[in-house]
Amino acid sequence: MSIQHLNNIITGKQEYNITVYTENQIGLLNRIAIIFTRRKINIESLNTSPSEIDSIHRFDIVLNETEEVVRKLARQIEKQVEVLKVYYHTNEEIIWQEMALYKVPTDTIAEKVLVERLLREHGARAVVIRKDYTVFETTGHRTETDNLLEALQPYGLIEFVRSARIAIIKSSEGFNRKLREFEQLEPGQEVSENEFLSSRDKVFTM
Amino acid sequence: MEVLQEEILISPEKKETMYVSGGVALLEGLIAEGVDTIFGYPGGAIMPIYDALYDYKEKLNHILVRHEQGGIHAGQGYARSSGKVGVVFATSGPGATNLITGLADAQIDSTPLVCITGQVFAHLLGTDAFQETDVINITTPVTKWNYQVTDATEIPEVMAKAFHIARSGRPGPVLIDITKNAQIQKFDFEGYEICNHVRSYRPKPIVRNEYVEQAAELINQAKKPFVIWGQGVILGEAEKEFQAFIEKTNIPAAWTILGVSAIPTDHELNVGMLGMHGNYGPNVLTNECDVLIAIGMRFDDRVTGRLDKYAKQAKIIHLDIDPAEIDKNVQTTVPVWGDCKETLPLLMNLCDQKKHTEWLQLFRDYQQKEVDAVIDVELKPKSGELTMGEVINQLNILTNGEAIIVTDVGQHQMVACRYAKFNKTRSNITSGGLGTMGFALPAAIGAKFGAPERTVVSVSGDGGFQMTIQELGTIMQTGIDVKMIILNNRFLGMVRQWQDMFNDKRYSFVDIQSPDFVAVAAAYRIEGKCISEREQLQSSLKEMLEHKGSYLLEVMVTKENNVFPMVPQGCSVSEIRLK
Numbered sequence: 025m026s027i028q029h030l031n032n033i034i035t036g037k038q039e040y041n042i043t044v045y046t047e048n049q050i051g052l053l054n055r056i057a058i059i060f061t062r063r064k065i066n067i068e069s070l071n072t073s074p075s076e077i078d079s080i081h082r083f084d085i086v087l088n089e090t091e092e093v094v095r096k097l098a099r100q101i102e103k104q105v106e107v108l109k110v111y112y113h114t115n116e117e118i119i120w121q122e123m124a125l126y127k128v129p130t131d132t133i134a135e136k137v138l139v140e141r142l143l144r145e146h147g148a149r150a151v152v153i154r155k156d157y158t159v160f161e162t163t164g165h166r167t168e169t170d171n172l173l174e175a176l177q178p179y180g181l182i183e184f185v186r187s188a189r190i191a192i193i194k195s196s197e198g199f200n201r202k203l204r205e206f207e208q209l210e211p212g213q214e215v216s217e218n219e220f221l222s223s224r225d226k227v228f229t230m
Numbered sequence: 231m232e233v234l235q236e237e238i239l240i241s242p243e244k245k246e247t248m249y250v251s252g253g254v255a256l257l258e259g260l261i262a263e264g265v266d267t268i269f270g271y272p273g274g275a276i277m278p279i280y281d282a283l284y285d286y287k288e289k290l291n292h293i294l295v296r297h298e299q300g301g302i303h304a305g306q307g308y309a310r311s312s313g314k315v316g317v318v319f320a321t322s323g324p325g326a327t328n329l330i331t332g333l334a335d336a337q338i339d340s341t342p343l344v345c346i347t348g349q350v351f352a353h354l355l356g357t358d359a360f361q362e363t364d365v366i367n368i369t370t371p372v373t374k375w376n377y378q379v380t381d382a383t384e385i386p387e388v389m390a391k392a393f394h395i396a397r398s399g400r401p402g403p404v405l406i407d408i409t410k411n412a413q414i415q416k417f418d419f420e421g422y423e424i425c426n427h428v429r430s431y432r433p434k435p436i437v438r439n440e441y442v443e444q445a446a447e448l449i450n451q452a453k454k455p456f457v458i459w460g461q462g463v464i465l466g467e468a469e470k471e472f473q474a475f476i477e478k479t480n481i482p483a484a485w486t487i488l489g490v491s492a493i494p495t496d497h498e499l500n501v502g503m504l505g506m507h508g509n510y511g512p513n514v515l516t517n518e519c520d521v522l523i524a525i526g527m528r529f530d531d532r533v534t535g536r537l538d539k540y541a542k543q544a545k546i547i548h549l550d551i552d553p554a555e556i557d558k559n560v561q562t563t564v565p566v567w568g569d570c571k572e573t574l575p576l577l578m579n580l581c582d583q584k585k586h587t588e589w590l591q592l593f594r595d596y597q598q599k600e601v602d603a604v605i606d607v608e609l610k611p612k613s614g615e616l617t618m619g620e621v622i623n624q625l626n627i628l629t630n631g632e633a634i635i636v637t638d639v640g641q642h643q644m645v646a647c648r649y650a651k652f653n654k655t656r657s658n659i660t661s662g663g664l665g666t667m668g669f670a671l672p673a674a675i676g677a678k679f680g681a682p683e684r685t686v687v688s689v690s691g692d693g694g695f696q697m698t699i700q701e702l703g704t705i706m707q708t709g710i711d712v713k714m715i716i717l718n719n720r721f722l723g724m725v726r727q728w729q730d731m732f733n734d735k736r737y738s739f740v741d742i743q744s745p746d747f748v749a750v751a752a753a754y755r756i757e758g759k760c761i762s763e764r765e766q767l768q769s770s771l772k773e774m775l776e777h778k779g780s781y782l783l784e785v786m787v788t789k790e791n792n793v794f795p796m797v798p799q800g801c802s803v804s805e806i807r808l809k
């Protein structure tokens with residue numbers, strides 16, 4: 025068990041994935057980032073990309089926090105004028121991947137059978153093979169790319185990089201229908217409410 | 231043939247276009263938005279807009295301030311007295327950075343502003359050009375929205391969006407940074423269209439009836455319900471709805487300093503001020519009520535004191551337009567998310583008429599204790615030096631609660647908010663969330679422009695007045711009528727009070743010297759007077775109020791009075807101290 029894992033058990037924190045649907049606007053990245061930095065909250069991973077809809081952008085943010093903190097952050101993000109909608113999910117509720125690239129001296133791979141087997145076991149794919157080095161790629165969860173990183177260290181790993189996390193929300197029906205509602209002057213309840221209020225079922229009992 | 235048809239189809243709808251500069255389009259936009267007053271200061275990067283303004287003198291009243299901070303506080307005062315959007319102009323670089331304090335103040339106090347800053351030519355962006363500052367990025371945390379315009383054709387749409395965002399929902403400051411080339415550039419201006427919809431922006435949530443019903447049920451079953459309200463009631467223009475709600479249910483109601491003037495001070499259900507220097511009863515009884523109904527307020531720490539000992543026994547109903555406020559500081563039992571102008575009548579309809587006589591009496595009992603221990607001594611001292619409280623008390627008698635009182639920050643602010651009487655809404659203008667010293671003088675100037683028919687009195691300390699004293703020049707030049715009171719205790723009083731109470735009286739740099747304020751005013755051709763005797767107080771206040779034009783009254787008050795009651799920082803509201 026990692027130290028972070030232990031820590032999380034004590035503090036009630038866990039990994040959350042925040043998905044933000046936004047207009048494609050310069051400056052919005054800063055507006056969203058400062059919501060975290062102002063509270064001294066570390067962003068573990070941040071990816072911005074297009075969404076399934078042409079003009080709509082999507083931010084995928086990963087952080088390690090308690091649900092209460094994440095919920096408050098989500099509402100602060102959704103409050104920004106150019107943000108359409110914010111969702112947050114635990115790792116169980118999403119399908120996610122990260123990509124990693126490894127640059128290794130070509131001769132060690134050629135010489136050491138072990139390395140070649142290692143790469144195969146980890147499902148690494150060669151992207152570029154040159155005389156001096158070879159670049160491999162793997163896609164998977166953090167622990168998987170970490171494992172290969174560790175395994176390659178003794179064999180003269182030259183360079184390593186890992187991408188931000190991208191995630192698909194298991195229960196999501198996409199954003200197309202929602203966007204049509206947003207475009208109306210009097211939208212339905214669903215879009216003008218934040219998720220928390222909708223899921224707050226039993227509000228109180230006397 | 232087809233071409234011809236198309237022409238016929240289009241031409242009746244074809245709008246009149248004008249070939250104008252970005253600067254002119256901007257001013258046309260302001261006029262279309264109903265703007266009549268601008269507070270501003272020119273400079274290189276905003277000169278094309280000022281050049282355009284030269285021809286708009288008849289339609290737009292531009293007030294030349296003495297410092298951009300003064301300009302934006304004036305814009306805030308204007309917005310808060312009038313309910314309209316305040317408009318501020320500043321140049322790039324130092325002009326824009328001088329706006330930051332005011333933006334932060336307007337952001338935290340939800341004041342609608344549209345600030346226009348000039349920016350260097352677009353092709354120079356990022357080159358460290360003369361007077362170039364990254365205004366968009368440094369204003370992002372302190373604006374509701376901001377946007378940089380680099381092309382004149384964007385101006386009409388961006389301005390319309392700016393006004394819509396500034397004034398709708400939970401209001402706030404918007405900043406539009408316009409590069410110089412865009413101000414100069416000419417384009418076909420097709421007219422200005424008011425914006426009332428931005429697809430990614432939901433100013434007003436839809437009210438959910440089940441929450442209103444649950445809230446009403448809680449209120450109907452409550453034995454000791456307590457209403458606490460804030461500026462949301464004023465911003466939502468729901469003063470009548472609010473008063474009707476508390477009158478039907480007979481629930482005692484207490485205010486935050488930004489909400490105070492929503493109902494008359496003398497209303498029998500108005501039980502006083504919340505928070506650190508609030509009244510005794512409302513603070514103590516917050517921890518005894520069974521249902522706490524928070525309306526348009528955000529549970530600021532100056533109001534709640536220690537959170538883990540705040541109203542833990544109570545069920546909490548929170549009415550707010552901003553979803554991010556729900557459960558932010560205090561976990562609610564029932565969130566009534568929406569515009570209180572809509573939710574209050576819905577709630578009232580479902581609430582039973584009640585009396586709550588005994589519960590109300592409890593507030594009166596606490597009030598009596600406070601009158602005996604604190605208030606009488608402060609408002610009606612028999613001997614000794616003048617107190618701040620008696621100045622406010624005498625002022626009440628003379629204004630009869632009809633004046634707009636603009637306060638600065640410090641002891642005098644707390645005293646003024648505690649004791650000033652208000653009969654009209656939008657009468658108490660103070661820097662609540664940010665606590666900005668230097669706010670009062672420029673905000674009072676703006677407040678007078680926003681409500682010219684009303685008497686405007688600013689109340690400052692000797693420290694704060696010196697922070698924006700240069701705005702006396704604005705008064706001189708515009709001839710505006712603002713009554714200024716300086717309560718001079720020859721200390722940075724509020725800090726001295728804390729050093730007295732919590733730092734063993736180690737008075738570290740709070741001993742502040744002041745100029746001869748009356749002579750300074752005179753240099754700006756403003757009349758004034760300095761008094762220190764009780765016998766002079768009423769007549770001098772009267773003289774000030776009856777004086778034609780601005781007037782400065784400096785009142786020498788006791789040096790080392792402390793403001794009580796007080797909830798010391800880190801303590802629970804029920805640990806409020808009377809001395």
Ligand SMILES: Cc1ncc(C[n+]2csc(CCOP(=O)(O)OP(=O)(O)O)c2C)c(N)n1
Nearest residue numbers: 640641642665667691692693694722723724
């Ligand atoms: C711009 C700014 N700087 C510092 C402070 C901290 N501060 C709060 S109250 C206060 C003292 C104010 O003194 P004065 O204006 O004389 O008013 P008094 O408290 O004596 O009534 C200070 C320094 C502040 N609120 N704002």
